[in-house]
Amino acid sequence: MSMQSWGPQQPQPYSGQSAMRAGHTDRERAVDVLKAAYAEGRLSADEYGVRFDAAQRAKTYGQLAYLVSDLPVGPVVMPMAAPAFGAPMMAPPPVFAPRPRHNPLAVTSLVLGLLCIPSFGLFGIPAVVTGHVAKSQLCRSDEQGDGMAVAGLVLGWLSVGGWALLILAGLLFGGH
Structure with a gap:
């Protein structure tokens, strides 16, 4: 299952920050946010499983931020970098919206x-x-x-x- 198949299409990032490659620690941080949301009852077991799998496959900060963008803990911390002169500012990531399941x-x-x-x-x-x-x-x-x-x-x-x-x-x- 690709990351694009479980939610709305993720727009292309506006800056290089969200396109930066994520490391193991970054994925673990995103999983910690997901675990906390699951423990607090903010995610169902199915939602947690889908997002956990996507976090393990995520390659960039933008993908990780997208997975936790609708959780109150907030998105994964992105590295601080000043945008180049005249470069567009990064737009906030879209809120995760799982597709509703049909009975x-x-x-x-x-x-x-x-x-x-x-x-x-x-x-x-x-x-x-x-x-x-x-x-x-x-x-x-x-x-x-x-x-x-x-x-x-x-x-x-x-x-x-x-x-x-x-x-x-x-x-x-x-x-x-």
Whole structure:
């Protein structure tokens, strides 16, 4: 997993400071900030793991500063160097913003609901069950996927209702 795949695109640094190569001590300092944030409950275990791995792979001060930029302890200390005359000042690093996770059952509900269309509703009940379970999980978590769960529920219930009407019509009109 590259550093670019777990958060927003990191802009190119405006000065040479953030492009300077980081050493083992610098990475350890960033990991210490991450450990403190995890211990204080500011990071989940997953966020800590992703950032820890990225800190171990970081090559520059800018990459390390990016990993801790949204933590109250602050970014990793960068070496002091006066900018050259006329050189642009370094912009603050972007705040780390992990991509929100989609609830797997919400995705499953949507897929099963969509499969009801070509399969004449064979996946309706599983779509409804996974949709309801996903909705209850989404109430207790910070995951995304409410729209997918609702779409899966709607398609699943339409399928179940269609089968119920078909069976009812067969019982009423087929018993001659």
